[in-house]
Amino acid sequence: MTIEQDTVRDLLWQLAFQFKVRCHQAVRESGLDLGGMHVRMLQVIDEEPQCTANRLCQRSGRDKAQITRLVKELERQGLVKRSPHPTDGRSQVLQLTGRAKRLVGRVREVEQDVERQYVEGLSERELAAFVATGRKMLDNVSEVD
Amino acid sequence: MTIEQDTVRDLLWQLAFQFKVRCHQAVRESGLDLGGMHVRMLQVIDEEPQCTANRLCQRSGRDKAQITRLVKELERQGLVKRSPHPTDGRSQVLQLTGRAKRLVGRVREVEQDVERQYVEGLSERELAAFVATGRKMLDNVSEVD
Protein backbone atom coordinates (compact mmCIF):
# COMPACT_ATOMS: atom_id res chain seq x y z
CA MET A 1 0.00 0.00 0.00
CA THR A 2 1.18 3.47 -0.79
CA ILE A 3 0.66 6.17 1.76
CA GLU A 4 -0.22 9.64 0.62
CA GLN A 5 -1.02 12.93 2.26
CA ASP A 6 -1.37 16.56 1.55
CA THR A 7 -1.50 19.14 4.28
CA VAL A 8 0.77 19.43 7.28
CA ARG A 9 -1.99 18.05 9.34
CA ASP A 10 -2.49 15.04 7.12
CA LEU A 11 1.23 14.48 7.07
CA LEU A 12 1.46 14.38 10.84
CA TRP A 13 -1.66 12.30 11.06
CA GLN A 14 -0.19 9.68 8.75
CA LEU A 15 3.27 9.71 10.25
CA ALA A 16 2.05 9.28 13.78
CA PHE A 17 -0.50 6.65 12.88
CA GLN A 18 1.94 4.57 10.88
CA PHE A 19 4.50 4.90 13.62
CA LYS A 20 1.99 3.70 16.15
CA VAL A 21 0.89 0.76 14.07
CA ARG A 22 4.41 -0.33 13.25
CA CYS A 23 5.71 -0.03 16.77
CA HIS A 24 2.78 -1.87 18.19
CA GLN A 25 3.16 -4.63 15.66
CA ALA A 26 6.89 -4.89 16.24
CA VAL A 27 6.37 -5.11 19.98
CA ARG A 28 3.79 -7.84 19.56
CA GLU A 29 5.94 -9.79 17.14
CA SER A 30 8.75 -9.82 19.63
CA GLY A 31 6.45 -11.72 21.94
CA LEU A 32 5.55 -8.91 24.29
CA ASP A 33 1.98 -8.23 25.24
CA LEU A 34 1.67 -4.51 25.83
CA GLY A 35 -0.68 -1.91 24.45
CA GLY A 36 0.68 1.21 22.88
CA MET A 37 -0.32 3.50 25.69
CA HIS A 38 1.05 1.16 28.28
CA VAL A 39 4.41 1.17 26.56
CA ARG A 40 4.37 4.95 26.42
CA MET A 41 3.64 5.23 30.13
CA LEU A 42 6.37 2.79 31.06
CA GLN A 43 8.87 4.72 29.00
CA VAL A 44 8.03 8.00 30.63
CA ILE A 45 8.15 6.51 34.11
CA ASP A 46 11.52 5.07 33.24
CA GLU A 47 12.90 8.42 32.15
CA GLU A 48 11.41 10.67 34.78
CA PRO A 49 13.33 10.66 38.05
CA GLN A 50 10.38 11.00 40.46
CA CYS A 51 7.51 10.31 38.16
CA THR A 52 3.95 10.92 39.30
CA ALA A 53 0.65 10.41 37.54
CA ASN A 54 0.44 14.12 37.04
CA ARG A 55 3.77 14.09 35.28
CA LEU A 56 2.43 11.44 32.94
CA CYS A 57 -0.45 13.74 32.09
CA GLN A 58 1.91 16.57 31.25
CA ARG A 59 4.22 14.45 29.19
CA SER A 60 1.49 12.68 27.27
CA GLY A 61 -1.15 15.39 27.00
CA ARG A 62 -3.73 12.79 27.95
CA ASP A 63 -6.58 13.01 30.39
CA LYS A 64 -6.10 12.37 34.10
CA ALA A 65 -8.76 9.72 34.07
CA GLN A 66 -7.05 7.78 31.34
CA ILE A 67 -3.73 7.95 33.13
CA THR A 68 -5.25 6.68 36.35
CA ARG A 69 -6.59 3.64 34.57
CA LEU A 70 -3.39 2.93 32.71
CA VAL A 71 -1.34 3.11 35.88
CA LYS A 72 -3.82 0.93 37.69
CA GLU A 73 -3.48 -1.77 35.05
CA LEU A 74 0.29 -1.53 34.99
CA GLU A 75 0.31 -1.97 38.72
CA ARG A 76 -2.00 -4.96 38.47
CA GLN A 77 0.38 -6.47 35.93
CA GLY A 78 3.25 -6.03 38.34
CA LEU A 79 5.05 -3.50 36.20
CA VAL A 80 4.69 -0.41 38.34
CA LYS A 81 4.96 0.21 42.05
CA ARG A 82 3.45 3.19 43.80
CA SER A 83 4.81 4.79 46.91
CA PRO A 84 3.55 7.84 48.73
CA HIS A 85 5.12 11.07 47.62
CA PRO A 86 7.58 12.35 50.25
CA THR A 87 6.34 15.94 50.31
CA ASP A 88 2.89 15.88 48.71
CA GLY A 89 0.29 13.71 50.38
CA ARG A 90 -2.05 13.79 47.38
CA SER A 91 0.53 12.35 45.08
CA GLN A 92 2.33 9.07 44.58
CA VAL A 93 5.71 8.28 43.15
CA LEU A 94 5.68 5.71 40.37
CA GLN A 95 8.50 3.27 39.83
CA LEU A 96 9.16 0.45 37.42
CA THR A 97 9.67 -3.03 38.79
CA GLY A 98 12.70 -4.98 37.65
CA ARG A 99 10.61 -6.91 35.18
CA ALA A 100 9.26 -3.70 33.72
CA LYS A 101 12.75 -2.30 33.33
CA ARG A 102 13.85 -5.29 31.33
CA LEU A 103 10.70 -5.01 29.27
CA VAL A 104 11.28 -1.35 28.52
CA GLY A 105 14.78 -2.18 27.40
CA ARG A 106 13.57 -4.75 24.91
CA VAL A 107 10.81 -2.51 23.67
CA ARG A 108 13.28 0.27 23.07
CA GLU A 109 15.37 -1.89 20.80
CA VAL A 110 12.37 -3.03 18.83
CA GLU A 111 11.09 0.49 18.44
CA GLN A 112 14.47 1.79 17.45
CA ASP A 113 14.41 -0.58 14.52
CA VAL A 114 11.16 0.99 13.43
CA GLU A 115 12.58 4.45 13.86
CA ARG A 116 15.64 3.53 11.84
CA GLN A 117 13.39 2.51 9.01
CA TYR A 118 11.68 5.86 9.16
CA VAL A 119 14.78 8.01 9.09
CA GLU A 120 16.65 5.91 6.56
CA GLY A 121 18.31 8.09 3.98
CA LEU A 122 18.02 11.25 6.04
CA SER A 123 21.15 13.10 6.99
CA GLU A 124 21.86 13.96 10.60
CA ARG A 125 21.25 17.57 9.79
CA GLU A 126 18.00 16.96 8.01
CA LEU A 127 16.66 14.94 10.89
CA ALA A 128 17.83 17.49 13.42
CA ALA A 129 16.10 20.23 11.48
CA PHE A 130 12.91 18.21 11.34
CA VAL A 131 12.92 17.68 15.07
CA ALA A 132 13.75 21.32 15.74
CA THR A 133 10.89 22.52 13.58
CA GLY A 134 8.54 20.04 15.16
CA ARG A 135 9.47 21.29 18.59
CA LYS A 136 8.82 24.84 17.58
CA MET A 137 5.35 23.84 16.48
CA LEU A 138 4.76 22.16 19.77
CA ASP A 139 5.93 25.27 21.58
CA ASN A 140 3.55 27.35 19.53
CA VAL A 141 0.58 25.48 20.85
CA SER A 142 1.92 24.84 24.29
CA GLU A 143 0.18 27.15 26.70
CA VAL A 144 2.49 29.26 28.79
CA ASP A 145 1.22 29.63 32.32
CA MET B 1 -0.10 22.89 30.17
CA THR B 2 3.36 22.49 28.75
CA ILE B 3 3.83 19.80 26.19
CA GLU B 4 7.05 17.86 26.14
CA GLN B 5 8.57 14.98 24.23
CA ASP B 6 11.87 13.38 23.51
CA THR B 7 12.24 10.98 20.63
CA VAL B 8 11.11 11.47 17.05
CA ARG B 9 8.29 9.16 17.79
CA ASP B 10 7.20 11.10 20.84
CA LEU B 11 7.41 14.29 18.86
CA LEU B 12 5.12 13.01 16.14
CA TRP B 13 2.82 11.47 18.67
CA GLN B 14 2.40 14.78 20.44
CA LEU B 15 2.12 16.90 17.33
CA ALA B 16 -0.54 14.72 15.79
CA PHE B 17 -2.49 14.35 18.99
CA GLN B 18 -2.50 18.05 19.76
CA PHE B 19 -3.45 18.81 16.20
CA LYS B 20 -6.33 16.41 16.41
CA VAL B 21 -7.58 17.77 19.70
CA ARG B 22 -7.35 21.39 18.60
CA CYS B 23 -8.98 20.85 15.24
CA HIS B 24 -11.77 18.86 16.74
CA GLN B 25 -12.37 21.51 19.36
CA ALA B 26 -12.28 24.31 16.80
CA VAL B 27 -14.77 22.50 14.61
CA ARG B 28 -17.11 21.96 17.52
CA GLU B 29 -16.83 25.54 18.68
CA SER B 30 -17.84 26.75 15.27
CA GLY B 31 -21.11 24.92 15.78
CA LEU B 32 -20.45 21.91 13.57
CA ASP B 33 -21.13 18.42 14.78
CA LEU B 34 -18.61 16.17 13.10
CA GLY B 35 -16.14 13.66 14.46
CA GLY B 36 -12.50 13.87 13.51
CA MET B 37 -12.58 10.85 11.26
CA HIS B 38 -15.72 12.00 9.55
CA VAL B 39 -14.10 15.30 8.71
CA ARG B 40 -11.07 13.51 7.33
CA MET B 41 -13.18 11.33 5.10
CA LEU B 42 -15.18 14.23 3.75
CA GLN B 43 -11.98 16.07 2.93
CA VAL B 44 -10.53 13.18 0.99
CA ILE B 45 -13.75 12.58 -0.90
CA ASP B 46 -13.76 16.25 -1.77
CA GLU B 47 -10.24 16.13 -3.15
CA GLU B 48 -10.30 12.84 -4.96
CA PRO B 49 -11.93 12.98 -8.37
CA GLN B 50 -13.62 9.58 -8.40
CA CYS B 51 -13.30 8.60 -4.79
CA THR B 52 -14.12 5.09 -3.68
CA ALA B 53 -14.07 3.49 -0.25
CA ASN B 54 -10.90 1.73 -1.23
CA ARG B 55 -9.29 5.04 -2.01
CA LEU B 56 -10.20 6.22 1.45
CA CYS B 57 -8.41 3.22 2.88
CA GLN B 58 -5.28 4.01 0.93
CA ARG B 59 -5.29 7.67 1.78
CA SER B 60 -6.00 7.19 5.45
CA GLY B 61 -4.21 3.94 6.16
CA ARG B 62 -7.26 2.82 8.07
CA ASP B 63 -9.03 -0.51 8.02
CA LYS B 64 -11.68 -1.30 5.43
CA ALA B 65 -14.20 -2.06 8.10
CA GLN B 66 -13.76 1.31 9.73
CA ILE B 67 -14.13 3.06 6.39
CA THR B 68 -17.31 1.21 5.58
CA ARG B 69 -18.86 2.31 8.83
CA LEU B 70 -17.76 5.92 8.46
CA VAL B 71 -19.15 6.15 4.94
CA LYS B 72 -22.37 4.55 6.03
CA GLU B 73 -22.85 7.16 8.72
CA LEU B 74 -21.97 9.98 6.39
CA GLU B 75 -24.54 8.71 3.96
CA ARG B 76 -27.12 8.47 6.70
CA GLN B 77 -26.39 12.07 7.62
CA GLY B 78 -26.98 13.10 4.05
CA LEU B 79 -23.40 14.14 3.45
CA VAL B 80 -22.31 11.51 0.97
CA LYS B 81 -23.99 9.90 -2.01
CA ARG B 82 -22.97 6.59 -3.47
CA SER B 83 -23.34 5.61 -7.07
CA PRO B 84 -22.25 2.41 -8.77
CA HIS B 85 -18.78 2.53 -10.23
CA PRO B 86 -18.90 2.75 -14.03
CA THR B 87 -16.36 0.04 -14.73
CA ASP B 88 -16.06 -1.97 -11.51
CA GLY B 89 -19.17 -3.61 -10.25
CA ARG B 90 -17.77 -4.23 -6.78
CA SER B 91 -17.05 -0.62 -6.19
CA GLN B 92 -19.02 2.56 -5.64
CA VAL B 93 -18.19 6.16 -6.38
CA LEU B 94 -18.54 8.50 -3.42
CA GLN B 95 -19.64 12.09 -3.80
CA LEU B 96 -20.30 14.94 -1.43
CA THR B 97 -23.74 16.46 -1.33
CA GLY B 98 -24.06 20.23 -1.62
CA ARG B 99 -24.48 20.52 2.12
CA ALA B 100 -21.33 18.51 2.71
CA LYS B 101 -19.38 20.72 0.33
CA ARG B 102 -20.37 23.82 2.22
CA LEU B 103 -19.47 22.07 5.44
CA VAL B 104 -16.06 21.06 4.19
CA GLY B 105 -15.43 24.65 3.21
CA ARG B 106 -16.18 25.93 6.66
CA VAL B 107 -14.17 23.22 8.31
CA ARG B 108 -11.20 24.05 6.16
CA GLU B 109 -11.20 27.63 7.34
CA VAL B 110 -11.45 26.64 10.95
CA GLU B 111 -8.68 24.11 10.61
CA GLN B 112 -6.48 26.52 8.77
CA ASP B 113 -6.63 28.80 11.77
CA VAL B 114 -5.30 25.97 13.87
CA GLU B 115 -2.60 25.23 11.37
CA ARG B 116 -1.59 28.89 11.28
CA GLN B 117 -1.08 28.76 15.02
CA TYR B 118 1.16 25.76 14.59
CA VAL B 119 3.40 27.20 11.94
CA GLU B 120 3.60 30.66 13.42
CA GLY B 121 7.13 31.98 13.34
CA LEU B 122 8.32 29.41 10.82
CA SER B 123 9.72 30.59 7.54
CA GLU B 124 8.37 29.26 4.28
CA ARG B 125 11.58 27.41 3.75
CA GLU B 126 11.60 25.86 7.18
CA LEU B 127 8.08 24.63 6.78
CA ALA B 128 8.75 23.31 3.31
CA ALA B 129 11.77 21.44 4.59
CA PHE B 130 9.71 19.97 7.41
CA VAL B 131 7.07 18.71 5.03
CA ALA B 132 9.67 17.37 2.61
CA THR B 133 11.41 15.43 5.35
CA GLY B 134 8.12 14.14 6.66
CA ARG B 135 7.20 12.91 3.23
CA LYS B 136 10.48 11.11 2.90
CA MET B 137 9.77 9.31 6.13
CA LEU B 138 6.38 8.32 4.88
CA ASP B 139 7.92 7.05 1.67
CA ASN B 140 10.38 5.02 3.67
CA VAL B 141 7.63 3.03 5.29
CA SER B 142 5.30 3.04 2.35
CA GLU B 143 5.26 -0.36 0.76
CA VAL B 144 6.06 -0.32 -2.91
CA ASP B 145 3.99 -2.79 -4.83
Add this chain to the structure above:
DNA sequence: AATTTATAGTTGATATTGTCTACTAAACAG
Protein backbone atom coordinates in the same frame (compact mmCIF):
# COMPACT_ATOMS: atom_id res chain seq x y z
C1' DA C 1 -15.28 -21.35 -21.13
C1' DA C 2 -14.52 -23.09 -16.61
C1' DT C 3 -11.83 -22.67 -12.58
C1' DT C 4 -9.04 -20.50 -9.42
C1' DT C 5 -7.39 -16.35 -7.12
C1' DA C 6 -7.51 -11.61 -5.88
C1' DT C 7 -10.09 -7.43 -4.79
C1' DA C 8 -14.03 -4.11 -2.97
C1' DG C 9 -16.97 -3.83 0.34
C1' DT C 10 -19.92 -5.46 4.37
C1' DT C 11 -20.88 -7.15 9.04
C1' DG C 12 -20.16 -8.55 13.85
C1' DA C 13 -17.50 -8.93 17.80
C1' DT C 14 -14.26 -6.91 20.56
C1' DA C 15 -10.36 -4.04 22.18
C1' DT C 16 -8.25 0.26 22.84
C1' DT C 17 -8.21 4.97 23.45
C1' DG C 18 -10.35 9.41 24.53
C1' DT C 19 -13.81 12.65 26.88
C1' DC C 20 -16.72 14.48 30.38
C1' DT C 21 -18.50 14.93 34.91
C1' DA C 22 -18.49 14.40 39.57
C1' DC C 23 -16.07 13.27 43.52
C1' DT C 24 -12.28 12.87 47.62
C1' DA C 25 -8.44 14.35 50.02
C1' DA C 26 -4.51 16.98 50.58
C1' DA C 27 -2.16 21.56 49.65
C1' DC C 28 -2.11 26.30 49.59
C1' DA C 29 -3.49 31.24 50.03
C1' DG C 30 -5.71 34.67 52.53
Add this chain to the structure above:
DNA sequence: CTGTTTAGTAGACAATATCAACTATAAATT
Protein backbone atom coordinates in the same frame (compact mmCIF):
# COMPACT_ATOMS: atom_id res chain seq x y z
C1' DC D 1 -10.07 28.84 59.93
C1' DT D 2 -12.03 29.34 55.27
C1' DG D 3 -12.09 29.19 50.52
C1' DT D 4 -9.59 27.76 46.39
C1' DT D 5 -6.60 24.99 43.79
C1' DT D 6 -4.45 20.60 42.76
C1' DA D 7 -3.56 15.21 42.45
C1' DG D 8 -5.83 11.46 41.79
C1' DT D 9 -10.13 8.25 41.35
C1' DA D 10 -14.42 6.42 39.43
C1' DG D 11 -18.34 5.90 36.15
C1' DA D 12 -20.48 6.43 31.95
C1' DC D 13 -19.92 6.83 27.50
C1' DA D 14 -18.11 8.04 22.72
C1' DA D 15 -14.72 7.49 19.19
C1' DT D 16 -11.41 4.80 16.99
C1' DA D 17 -9.08 0.53 15.84
C1' DT D 18 -8.59 -4.55 14.98
C1' DC D 19 -9.69 -9.06 13.40
C1' DA D 20 -12.09 -12.62 11.15
C1' DA D 21 -15.66 -14.26 8.32
C1' DC D 22 -18.45 -13.48 4.42
C1' DT D 23 -20.57 -11.82 -0.46
C1' DA D 24 -20.08 -10.37 -4.98
C1' DT D 25 -17.43 -9.08 -8.74
C1' DA D 26 -13.05 -8.88 -11.38
C1' DA D 27 -8.97 -10.67 -13.15
C1' DA D 28 -5.84 -14.32 -14.08
C1' DT D 29 -4.89 -19.19 -15.32
C1' DT D 30 -5.26 -23.16 -17.65
